[in-house]
Amino acid sequence: MSVDEAVLRVSSITKTYHLGNVLLERLSKNKESHSALTALGGIDLELRKGEILALVGESGSGKSTLAKILVGSVAATSGDVFHEGSPVPARRGKDLTRRIQMVFQDPYSSLNPRMSVGSVLSELLLVHKIVPRREVRAESIRLLNRVGLDADVLDAYPSQFSGGQRQRIAIARALAVRPDVLIADEPVSALDVSVQATILELFKSLRDELGLSSLFVAHNLAVVQHLSQRVAVMYLGRIVEVAETAELFANPRHPYTRALIASIPRMTAESVNDDFVLEGEPPSPFNIPQGCRFHPRCPFAVQACIETDPALMPVAAGHDSACLRAHELPTFSSFPVCQEVL
Amino acid sequence: MLETPLPGVTELPGVTNLLSVTDLTLGVKRSNSSTVIVDSVSFDVATGDRFGIVGESGSGKSMTLRAIANLLPVGVQVMSGSIRYNGQELVGMNRGKRRGLMGPEIAMIFQEPMTALNPVMRVGEQIAEGPRRHLGLSRKAAMDLAVSMMGRTGIPDPARRALAYPHELSGGLRQRIMIAMAISCRPKLILCDEPTTALDVTVQRQVLRLLEELCDDFGASLVFVTHDLAVVNQTCRNLAVMYAGRMVETGRVKDVFRDPRHPYTKGLLDSAPDFDQPHRPLIPIPGFPANLANRPNACAFAPRCPFVRDHCLEESPPLAPVEPGRDAACFYSDEIFKKVTV
Numbered sequence: 001m002s003v004d005e006a007v008l009r010v011s012s013i014t015k016t017y018h019l020g021n022v023l024l025e026r027l028s029k030n031k032e033s034h035s036a037l038t039a040l041g042g043i044d045l046e047l048r049k050g051e052i053l054a055l056v057g058e059s060g061s062g063k064s065t066l067a068k069i070l071v072g073s074v075a076a077t078s079g080d081v082f083h084e085g086s087p088v089p090a091r092r093g094k095d096l097t098r099r100i101q102m103v104f105q106d107p108y109s110s111l112n113p114r115m116s117v118g119s120v121l122s123e124l125l126l127v128h129k130i131v132p133r134r135e136v137r138a139e140s141i142r143l144l145n146r147v148g149l150d151a152d153v154l155d156a157y158p159s160q161f162s163g164g165q166r167q168r169i170a171i172a173r174a175l176a177v178r179p180d181v182l183i184a185d186e187p188v189s190a191l192d193v194s195v196q197a198t199i200l201e202l203f204k205s206l207r208d209e210l211g212l213s214s215l216f217v218a219h220n221l222a223v224v225q226h227l228s229q230r231v232a233v234m235y236l237g238r239i240v241e242v243a244e245t246a247e248l249f250a251n252p253r254h255p256y257t258r259a260l261i262a263s264i265p266r267m268t269a270e271s272v273n274d275d276f277v278l279e280g281e282p283p284s285p286f287n288i289p290q291g292c293r294f295h296p297r298c299p300f301a302v303q304a305c306i307e308t309d310p311a312l313m314p315v316a317a318g319h320d321s322a323c324l325r326a327h328e329l330p331t332f333s334s335f336p337v338c339q340e341v342l
Numbered sequence: 343m344l345e346t347p348l349p350g351v352t353e354l355p356g357v358t359n360l361l362s363v364t365d366l367t368l369g370v371k372r373s374n375s376s377t378v379i380v381d382s383v384s385f386d387v388a389t390g391d392r393f394g395i396v397g398e399s400g401s402g403k404s405m406t407l408r409a410i411a412n413l414l415p416v417g418v419q420v421m422s423g424s425i426r427y428n429g430q431e432l433v434g435m436n437r438g439k440r441r442g443l444m445g446p447e448i449a450m451i452f453q454e455p456m457t458a459l460n461p462v463m464r465v466g467e468q469i470a471e472g473p474r475r476h477l478g479l480s481r482k483a484a485m486d487l488a489v490s491m492m493g494r495t496g497i498p499d500p501a502r503r504a505l506a507y508p509h510e511l512s513g514g515l516r517q518r519i520m521i522a523m524a525i526s527c528r529p530k531l532i533l534c535d536e537p538t539t540a541l542d543v544t545v546q547r548q549v550l551r552l553l554e555e556l557c558d559d560f561g562a563s564l565v566f567v568t569h570d571l572a573v574v575n576q577t578c579r580n581l582a583v584m585y586a587g588r589m590v591e592t593g594r595v596k597d598v599f600r601d602p603r604h605p606y607t608k609g610l611l612d613s614a615p616d617f618d619q620p621h622r623p624l625i626p627i628p629g630f631p632a633n634l635a636n637r638p639n640a641c642a643f644a645p646r647c648p649f650v651r652d653h654c655l656e657e658s659p660p661l662a663p664v665e666p667g668r669d670a671a672c673f674y675s676d677e678i679f680k681k682v683t684v
Contacts, residue, residue, distance in 0.1 A: 194627035265572035
């Protein structure tokens with residue numbers, strides 16, 4: 001796991017939003033806790049060359065904020081982003097902007113309805129001087145073919161396409177500038193199952209054929225399991241577990257990851273896991289619990305969990321978990337809630 | 343299929359169908375033409391049954407549900423067919439009488455609770471509205487009922503939350519409010535339109551469990567529309583798969599998932615990632631969804647079907663029994679899936 005392998009690395013990233021409304025703060029009874037929203041509370045993560053890293057977690061866990069910080073559309077409150085070992089400045093130059101590209105969740109709002117597909121692509125190719133002007137058309141067609149569309153869509157407008165086709169156009173747009181890294185924020189969650197499969201296969205082929213590194217933000221764990229090499233699980237602004245995909249799902253070492261896996265609706269009736277249903281909802285990011293931020297919902301919490309905020313520590317080769325009791329958790333195959341620890 | 347009750351239901355003596363939809367056709371009428379968007383859909387829901395309708399966007403599943411609740415969008419109308427609820431014909435029933443059924447007899451839970459709730463009314467009052475009108479309760483008694491219903495759906499501190507406005511609550515809580523509203527008059531039939539699509543996986547699990555419990559406690563039947571196959575598998579007993587406004591396969595969920603008898607059902611199952619089979623490749627369904635405006639007299643799935651024959655392009659296959667309790671709308675179902683030469 002040398003640093004050289006990482007195409008993108010973040011260290012101790014935090015992001016805090018202030019309400020900025022003096023009146024609201026004055027009205028709020030609990031002045032200290034309600035004035036700031038902690039979206040990210042210290043994130044360390046690396047994206048390795050040629051891998052698809054999935055980022056999963058519930059809404060409000062900060063996964064989209066992290067994606068936006070990586071792509072540079074939101075500035076971190078503190079912490080650093082490194083691209084191929086060198087720090088990324090707060091204001092990115094044209095070259096860095098080009099190297100890290102984004103695909104958004106909703107292909108209906110992320111494409112300009114007044115620009116034809118051809119003009120979307122040619123604008124990028126010219127601004128970033130990817131190819132000389134006379135080759136723009138050929139390059140656009142090559143890009144469209146790459147994502148499974150034909151040359152005849154060049155003159156069409158986004159409204160003429162279905163959701164899956166639009167997402168292909170959005171991916172072609174991201175690829176046009178020849179990036180090293182693709183940040184995809186829930187790119188398949190707005191699509192139908194049969195279309196979703198084609199987009200997932202496209203991401204796979206981009207990795208295998210172009211060696212593209214991708215950060216894939218998702219909440220559907222079945223999709224993640226299918227696509228990614230590694231998975232990072234986020235809870236309330238922190239990464240609580242990172243591991244290789246197969247390892248994470250076979251041997252989760254954080255209670256939250258276990259709860260997520262137990263909640264997945266299954267396709268085969270025999271495998272319904274009814275042992276562990278997480279009660280309650282994530283606490284407000286305005287008011288993050290003391291100690292381990294998962295302890296109020298954790299069936300394994302002990303006194304130490306209320307007092308200590310656990311750091312992300314290695315529990316096995318390439319497997320990190322932010323749980324004080326990571327080594328004491330029962331094996332996952334037989335996974336009833338341990339009543340005695342409550 | 344209409345005359346013979348679904349299997350599993352026959353075992354219970356004296357049970358009649360709570361809801362019978364027969365040859366329901368919905369369409370948009372224009373001055374010179376009309377477009378059929380739901381074509382001759384028939385199904386029965388027995389008392390206490392949980393019935394799923396699965397399909398992709400545009401398959402007509404939500405419209406079918408809305409027709410039962412008399413909530414069709416302006417312009418869409420019932421062109422023919424019947425919807426019988428508890429022996430009463432709903433199509434053509436006078437407006438006031440039908441309005442009276444909604445709440446105490448039939449209730450609906452919508453996909454996006456934020457748009458379905460009134461943003462300027464406290465949630466407690468919104469829940470109390472139904473009982474006041476339909477059960478004739480006083481303001482005070484209806485409010486007490488609202489609070490107890492909120493408690494029943496697992497909302498912590500319901501008396502305080504009843505005074506909140508929808509924007510003050512999380513997505514999971516809002517969906518519980520919707521459920522509390524739906525069950526407040528103890529309906530016999532609950533219609534759900536993708537009730538968990540907007541929710542996180544752990545909250546989705548909680549909400550699905552809650553729906554199951556409430557149905558069992560109140561003896562209510564459920565019609566559950568979704569595009570998520572895994573959710574249907576966890577929630578429903580029987581299902582119908584819809585494609586291009588028609589039902590293409592019906593049967594018990596377990597049987598359909600284990601052994602699909604229509605190429606579209608097989609395609610859906612093959613394209614969805616299954617958490618329990620991470621290494622199974624995803625096979626997308628080629629082509630695009632059928633255009634409803636221009637429907638030739640042929641199988642609607644034929645252009646995308648890997649098993650298509652000449653006959654499929656000449657005639658539209660009817661939904662016909664393929665096995666006891668199983669119907670499929672495919673001429674070659676036996677041949678394709680059972681390897682029987684006809």
